[in-house]
Amino acid sequence: MSPRPQPEAQAPVVQRIRIRYTKRGPLRFTSHRDFARALERALRRADVPIAYSSGFHPHPRVSYLSAAPTGVASEAEYAELALRDTADPVGIGAALDRALPPGLDIGEAVTAHTGGFADRLEASSWRVELGGVTPDRLAAAVETFLAHDEVLVTRLTKKGNRRFDARAAVVSAASTPVAGVDEPAYAILDLVVRQVTPAVRPDDVLSGLSLVADLELPVPPRVTRLAQGPLAASGDITDPLEADRRAPADRH
Amino acid sequence: MVMSVTSVYPQLEMLLPQVGKPIQYVGGELGAVVKDWDGATVRWALMYPDAYEVGVPNQGVQILYEVINERDDALAERTYAVWPDLEALMREHSVPQFTVDAHRPVGAFDVFGVSFATEMGYTNLLTALDLAGIPLSAADRDESHPIVVAGGHAAFNPEPIAEFIDCAVLGDGEEAVGEITDIVRDWKNEGRPGGRRELLLRLARTESIYVPRFYDVDYLPDGRIQRVVPNQSGVPFRVHKRTTMDLDAWPYPKKPLVPLAESVHERYAVEIFRGCTRGCRFCQAGMITRPVRERSIDTIGRMVQEGIEKSGFDEVGLLSLSSADHSEIADICSGLADRYDGDNVSLSLPSTRVDAFNVDLANELSRNGRRSGLTFAPEGGSERIRRVINKMVSEEDLIRTVVTAYGNGWRQVKLYFMCGLPTETDEDVVGIARMAHEVIKAGRQAAGNRDIRCTVSIGGFVPKPHTPFQWCGQTDPETVDRRLKLLKEAINSDRSLGRAIGFRYHDGRPSLIEGLLSRGDRRVAAVIRRVWQEGGRFDGWSEHFSYERWEAAAETELTAQGVSLDWYTTRERDEREVLPWDHLDSGLDKDWLWADWQDALSEVEQDDCRWTPCFDCGVCPAMDTEIQIGPTGRKLLPLAVAGPAGERAPHSHQGHGRTDAATATAIGDHR
Numbered sequence: 001m002s003p004r005p006q007p008e009a010q011a012p013v014v015q016r017i018r019i020r021y022t023k024r025g026p027l028r029f030t031s032h033r034d035f036a037r038a039l040e041r042a043l044r045r046a047d048v049p050i051a052y053s054s055g056f057h058p059h060p061r062v063s064y065l066s067a068a069p070t071g072v073a074s075e076a077e078y079a080e081l082a083l084r085d086t087a088d089p090v091g092i093g094a095a096l097d098r099a100l101p102p103g104l105d106i107g108e109a110v111t112a113h114t115g116g117f118a119d120r121l122e123a124s125s126w127r128v129e130l131g132g133v134t135p136d137r138l139a140a141a142v143e144t145f146l147a148h149d150e151v152l153v154t155r156l157t158k159k160g161n162r163r164f165d166a167r168a169a170v171v172s173a174a175s176t177p178v179a180g181v182d183e184p185a186y187a188i189l190d191l192v193v194r195q196v197t198p199a200v201r202p203d204d205v206l207s208g209l210s211l212v213a214d215l216e217l218p219v220p221p222r223v224t225r226l227a228q229g230p231l232a233a234s235g236d237i238t239d240p241l242e243a244d245r246r247a248p249a250d251r252h
Numbered sequence: 253m254v255m256s257v258t259s260v261y262p263q264l265e266m267l268l269p270q271v272g273k274p275i276q277y278v279g280g281e282l283g284a285v286v287k288d289w290d291g292a293t294v295r296w297a298l299m300y301p302d303a304y305e306v307g308v309p310n311q312g313v314q315i316l317y318e319v320i321n322e323r324d325d326a327l328a329e330r331t332y333a334v335w336p337d338l339e340a341l342m343r344e345h346s347v348p349q350f351t352v353d354a355h356r357p358v359g360a361f362d363v364f365g366v367s368f369a370t371e372m373g374y375t376n377l378l379t380a381l382d383l384a385g386i387p388l389s390a391a392d393r394d395e396s397h398p399i400v401v402a403g404g405h406a407a408f409n410p411e412p413i414a415e416f417i418d419c420a421v422l423g424d425g426e427e428a429v430g431e432i433t434d435i436v437r438d439w440k441n442e443g444r445p446g447g448r449r450e451l452l453l454r455l456a457r458t459e460s461i462y463v464p465r466f467y468d469v470d471y472l473p474d475g476r477i478q479r480v481v482p483n484q485s486g487v488p489f490r491v492h493k494r495t496t497m498d499l500d501a502w503p504y505p506k507k508p509l510v511p512l513a514e515s516v517h518e519r520y521a522v523e524i525f526r527g528c529t530r531g532c533r534f535c536q537a538g539m540i541t542r543p544v545r546e547r548s549i550d551t552i553g554r555m556v557q558e559g560i561e562k563s564g565f566d567e568v569g570l571l572s573l574s575s576a577d578h579s580e581i582a583d584i585c586s587g588l589a590d591r592y593d594g595d596n597v598s599l600s601l602p603s604t605r606v607d608a609f610n611v612d613l614a615n616e617l618s619r620n621g622r623r624s625g626l627t628f629a630p631e632g633g634s635e636r637i638r639r640v641i642n643k644m645v646s647e648e649d650l651i652r653t654v655v656t657a658y659g660n661g662w663r664q665v666k667l668y669f670m671c672g673l674p675t676e677t678d679e680d681v682v683g684i685a686r687m688a689h690e691v692i693k694a695g696r697q698a699a700g701n702r703d704i705r706c707t708v709s710i711g712g713f714v715p716k717p718h719t720p721f722q723w724c725g726q727t728d729p730e731t732v733d734r735r736l737k738l739l740k741e742a743i744n745s746d747r748s749l750g751r752a753i754g755f756r757y758h759d760g761r762p763s764l765i766e767g768l769l770s771r772g773d774r775r776v777a778a779v780i781r782r783v784w785q786e787g788g789r790f791d792g793w794s795e796h797f798s799y800e801r802w803e804a805a806a807e808t809e810l811t812a813q814g815v816s817l818d819w820y821t822t823r824e825r826d827e828r829e830v831l832p833w834d835h836l837d838s839g840l841d842k843d844w845l846w847a848d849w850q851d852a853l854s855e856v857e858q859d860d861c862r863w864t865p866c867f868d869c870g871v872c873p874a875m876d877t878e879i880q881i882g883p884t885g886r887k888l889l890p891l892a893v894a895g896p897a898g899e900r901a902p903h904s905h906q907g908h909g910r911t912d913a914a915t916a917t918a919i920g921d922h923r
Contacts, residue, residue, distance in 0.1 A: 026261070027512070029274040034512045041282075041510060041564030058596055071269045099564070101280050101512070220269040 010052045011084035013061065016112035017092055018241060021077050027103030028073035028224075035104065036064060039079070042099035048092055049085035065118055066228065069201055074225040078121065078240065080112060113247030120240045121195060123171060123231040126202045128189040132218030138187035139175035141213035146173060151208040162198060166208040169193050169200040171235050192235060257289050260347055261355040267341040275513040276304035277338065279352035282510035282563065285317075286354045287327040293440055294433045296320050296328040297351055297361040297398065299380060301373035302792060304332040304352070308509060309517040311571070312367050312404060315504040316425050326433045329353035329361075333376040334383070336789055342383060349383035358384040362436055364398040365429070366417075368406035371769035372762075372792035374413055378784040381416065388781065390418045390465060395448050399455075401432065408493070408540050409717040409833040412769050412776035414464035419455055422462065422836060423493030423540070424526070426502050431458060453484065462491040462836060469774055469832075475815045477773060477830040492837045493540070495877045499526060499547040503555050508563045519567035519600070520559035524552055524584065528573035529861045529879075532631070533642045533852050534670065536716035537573055540838045542871040544862055545880040549580045549587070553888045556588060560597060567598045576603040576610050577862065579882035585616045587888025593619070604629035604668060606645045611656045623661045628653060629668035633683030639855040640675050647687060651694050654706075658695040664705045665691065671735055672713040672727035672760065674852065681735040684708060685742030689749045696752075707754035708743070710736060712763030716770050718838040720848035722831060725824035726767045729760030736760075761799040765791070767821040768806065773832035776820070778809035839877075841870030 023030060030038070040060050043050045052058035061082035068074040081092070093109030100106065130138060145151060151167040171192040178184035193200055202223045209215040229240035239245075268274035289295070298317055300307030307313065313330060320328035329351035334342065342348070348357040358364060358380065366377055381388055386397050393400075402410050402420040410420040421428045432455065439451045446453070456463040466487045470478040482489060496502055508520050525546040528538040547555075556568050570584065578584065581601075588599055599617045603610055606628045614626055630645050632638040638645060654665050669684050688708050695704045712732055715721045736757050744750040768776060782805040783791075790796035806817040825831065827846055834842070844867075848858060861867055862879065872878055 026265070026278040026280060027275075029268055029278050030512050031273075031275065033514065034275050037514065037518070038512055040566075044564040044566065045561070052596055071274060101282060103280070219266060 010054050010058055013051045013082040013084065015083040015086045017081045017083065017087075017089045017109050018112050018117060018244060019079050019081065019093060019096070019109045020107040020241065021079065021100075022103070022105045022107060023068065023072075023074045023077060024103045024105065025073075027101065029071055030104070031070040032064065032067040035067070035077075036062070038100060038104060039096075042096055043081075046092075046095035046099040048081070048096065049083050049087060051082040051084040066121055066124075066195060066199075068225045069203075072126075072202070072223040072225060075107070076124075076225055076228045078117075078228065080117065108241060110241050110244045112244055114243045117240065120230050120243070121228045123192055123194045123237055124228045125226045125237050126189075126191040126193065127224045127226055128191065128202050128206070129186055129222040129224075130189060130217060131186045131221075133187040133215070135175050135177060135184060135187040138189060138215070141209045141215040142173045142175055142189070144213040145205075145209050146170075148212055151212055153204050153207040153211060155204060155207070164198050164200075164204075166200050166204040169196045170205060171231065173205065192231075192237065194231065257356050257360040259355040260350050260357055263345060263347045264342075264350065264355060267338065267345060267347065270341060271338045272335060273305075273513060276332070276511075277334070277350075277352060278512070279355070280512065281308070281352075283505075283507040284330075284353055284509060285321045285327075286329075287321065289327070289354075289356070292325060292327040294326040294363065294436045295361045296326065296363045296365055296429070296433075297331055297356075297358045298328055299331045299333075299358075299364065299366045299377075301333050301366055301368065301376040301380065303335065303790070304511075304513060305515045307332040308511045308513075308515050309519075309521070310367065310369070311505070311521055311523060312369075312425060314509055315502075316365070316367075316429050317509075318504050318507060319426055319502075320429055320433065323430075323433065325437055329356060331358055331380065333373075333380065333790065339379060339383065339789075348385055349380050359386055359397065361398045362440070363401055363432065365401045365403060368402055368404040370792060371406045371412070371766055372797075373406075374769060374780050375784045375788040375791055377413065377416060378781065379789060389415055391415075393418070393448065395444065397448075399436070399448075399451065401461075403428075405537060405540065406770075408536070408836060408838055409770065409772075410462065410464070410836075411469075411774050411832040412772040412780060414774050415777040416780075418452060418463065418465075420462045420464070421460070421494065422491065422838065423460075424496035425494070426496045426504070428460065428494045432461065453486065456484070456487045459488040460492050460494055463487070464774075467835065475813075475819060477832060479830060480832075480835045490835050490837045493839060493875065495543075495839075495875050496526075497545060497877060497880065499523070499545050499880075500551045503547075503551055506555075506558065506562075508559055508565070510563045510565070517569070518565065519569045520556065520563050520565040521569040521571050522552055522555045522559065523547065523572060524570050524575055524578050524581075525572045525881075528577070530574060530577075531642050531848075531858045531860060533640075533720040533848060534631070534673065534713055534716075535573075536719050539719045539840060541573070542839065542869065543877050543879045544577075546578055546882055548882065548884050549584050549886055549888060550884070552584055553587065553591075557591075557891060566596055567600060568592075570599065570601045572602075574603055574605060575601045576605045576607075576613055580884065581613060582616075583887055585613050589616050589619055591888060591891050606630055606649050606653050608653055608656045611653060611660060611662075614657075614662070615660055623663065625664040625666055626657050626662050627666040627668065630687065631668065631670050632673060632680060633669060633685075633687060634680045636855060637673055637676055637680040637683075639857055640852050641670075641673055642852070642858050644857055647690070650687065651690055654691050655694050655698040658704050659698040663699075663703065664707065665695070666707045666709060667691070669708065669710050670713045671710050671739075671757070672732045672763065674715075674721055674724040676727065676735075678735055678738055681739050682742045684710075684739055685745070688743060688753050689746060692749045692752045702752070705752050705754065707756060708739075710739075710755075710757040712758065712760050714763050714766045714770055717831070717833045718840055718845075720845050720852055722771065722845065723825040723827075723829075723849055726764065726821040727760075728818075728822050729764050732760030732763070758794070762791075762794070762797055764817070764821055765797075765799065765802045768802075768817055771832070772820050775810065775813045775815060778813075779805045782809055837874065839869075839871035839875040841868070841874070844869050 050060045063080040065078045089109040093106045097106040153166045176188040227237045399418045402417045407420040455461040466484045527541040527544040631643045
């Protein structure tokens with residue numbers, strides 16, 4: 001007879017905490033997987049009572065939501081942590097922030113009291129800095145782009161070239177003046193883009209701008225996700241953690 | 253005064269969106285150190301000449317990085333090989349080879365230390381030198397260039413790269429980097445008297461730092477070496493290896509590097525002892541790292557505790573050349589398994605010993621966890637060839653061991669062998685198939701079902717300097733490939749058994765090039781340079797390695813010198829031949845090595861001096877060292893008693909009620 005050890009049961013989840021985190025500076029080059037590994041180690045160093053999945057290879061129970069692409073900075077990434085012991089979300093957020101490298105910073109941590117969090121991340125706002133492009137040139141290109149009903153672009157994915165519309169998901173696009181500079185060496189493109197499938201990313205919009213308006217980029221763009229959340233009727237993005245923060249059960 | 257040095261990051265950042273896995277070039281690891289440039293007199297750039305994902309977990313570099321940075325008068329930063337996509341962009345935009353810590357140009361440092369675990373990194377050294385703006389030939393460098401120091405196991409024969417390096421350090425680096433730092437500091441503080449040449453002379457006079465330019469090599473008309481002699485007074489005839497004694501006094505790495513990028517070893521590794529005296533005749537590591545020096549159970553326990561706390565790793569590796577041989581390994585394993593029970597920390601022990609004790613240890617480390625795979629290394633497929641290589645394992649040992657493993661719930665057994673060993677016949681290799689068949693038969697019986705597997709993994713044997721096989725002729729790739737084909741057929745000759753056996757091997761050709769670089773002399777430098785000029789990079793990666801490029805370069809560069817690829821590899825040397833590394837002293841007595849080689853040919857075995865009396869290999873008296881082993885008789889106490897682990901949490905969440913997660917185990921690979 002051969003004994004076959006069975007995995008022992010893991011403690012149940014008693015609390016969920018939603019965190020907003022950033023990817024700043026050089027750490028914008030972290031991929032989604034890189035961040036996941038860094039967070040899991042930070043959870044251990046910060047002694048967060050994270051729950052583990054069952055099975056022979058237990059994993060910390062963390063859900064990641066619509067991560068920004070590698071190389072794109074972000075002020076508004078979200079993840080949800082499942083805990084096996086209750087804890088003060090503010091303390092957890094502070095401890096995690098200390099355990100993560102500078103650049104991967106915890107913006108906020110709140111206890112989850114509501115469902116449908118992923119659905120609340122309806123749209124993102126992106127700031128795209130385009131070196132070597134004048135604001136006027138960008139404004140003209142954006143106008144041309146918005147005048148189209150559909151702009152079919154191609155992106156190379158792991159499954160080969162994929163062709164899709166980059167226009168319909170764009171809620172707004174604007175060439176924002178660079179404040180306080182007479183002749184800026186770069187232009188700023190502010191975008192609000194709906195979360196759709198397949199995802200339309202800022203580089204897809206840039207492909208579209210190149211396609212319909214011949215916008216050329218002398219240097220690689222610098223992209224930052226500024227916000228993610230519910231899309232208001234005004235076209236603005238609102239705070240996705242607001243519902244949890246307001247919930248009466250959360251006293252923190 | 254040296255001008256302060258600025259970061260190349262702004263230029264590099266523009267290139268990163270265009271390359272694969274840019275995070276590997278960004279630095280910012282937990283445990284990384286950036287010191288003030290002007291505050292240090294001696295600045296080291298340390299390189300592991302392979303991709304970041306392979307280099308960043310390297311123990312040697314991590315240890316030296318920490319040891320140097322602990323000094324007030326020195327700083328160390330790290331650099332790795334850049335992939336060809338970034339290399340092309342760096343050339344186009346004139347971005348030099350940089351460190352990942354502060355992104356300073358490598359050419360601005362005082363010392364450029366490169367750790368060679370394998371000879372296959374030589375072309376990557378040339379890329380780094382060239383990108384750094386350092387002339388490839390040491391002879392062309394001046395005072396503005398760093399001193400290029402080679403270390404690591406390959407440095408025990410640095411002759412093929414002698415042209416490209418300024419010096420080489422043999423053996424343990426912990427104390428050597430301190431001595432080099434002192435010498436460079438004093439020379440700089442004195443106003444650099446005598447220039448670069450004087451500095452190299454001072455290094456050479458330590459008798460433990462090899463400076464190739466101070467030695468002339470003369471050749472005989474038939475191509476063999478006539479002699480290697482110093483061309484300077486005060487330079488020793490032989491350069492001696494370094495040995496760090498008392499590993500408890502050097503508990504590094506204390507602050508493990510935790511990268512953001514994925515790396516090949518995602519774990520906290522602690523070296524539980526250094527050296528090995530099992531005497532496997534093919535094993536260069538076992539020969540050149542003698543004597544055995546154990547780290548004590550208390551130091552290991554403390555390093556693991558602090559290493560996990562500081563890194564957040566969930567895996568701990570207890571490393572050495574044969575970890576089950578530690579005199580207190582049972583107490584170490586059970587003590588650590590107790591401490592981390594229910595913590596989702598997995599413990600792994602790279603040991604391939606073929607005995608039941610090894611299975612007991614693996615059981616202990618996987619108490620509640622999955623029992624997936626165990627690895628054993630019989631190395632040879634017949635009793636005869638195992639006597640030749642001094643791997644004292646009988647077929648009964650192997651069957652008994654795998655029966656214990658399968659009977660204890662392990663489902664998969666991996667068996668390591670080598671092909672191309674001295675005196676090897678077809679029968680020796682085909683014998684591996686019979687062993688694997690017996691393993692499966694015995695395993696099915698022990699497990700009580702057919703749900704078990706065995707993987708046969710074969711490596712090509714490469715003769716290495718400072719081993720009893722340093723004289724042997726390497727088996728040609730055609731013979732190796734033919735034997736592997738015969739073996740594959742033999743494994744599958746019984747469909748029912750063959751179905752449960754996996755077979756993993758590589759073709760024999762890369763081994764031949766490794767053989768050239770391992771036992772080559774200074775004339776091989778021209779081959780390395782030509783391969784590099786023709787695009788050779790990352791030769792340790794099968795998708796980048798080109799045998800045809802090496803073969804063509806060897807043909808072009810060696811023929812004119814009257815030698816050849818075969819001459820360096822498949823040719824057997826005789827007792828009187830001067831070997832390219834004879835002036836480099838690993839402590840092993842050459843007469844003893846020759847006697848052991850003759851014993852191998854006579855199929856006579858040699859005991860392990862760890863358990864039996866000294867057999868006079870020469871290392872201890874030559875190096876003034878001794879075996880340092882336990883037992884200490886001490887045990888690992890539970891952490892709640894032993895340390896303040898619970899006190900560091902910045903927020904309160906007492907009463908974890910942590911329950912028993914699986915403690916997975918990998919008794920894993922050491923290669």
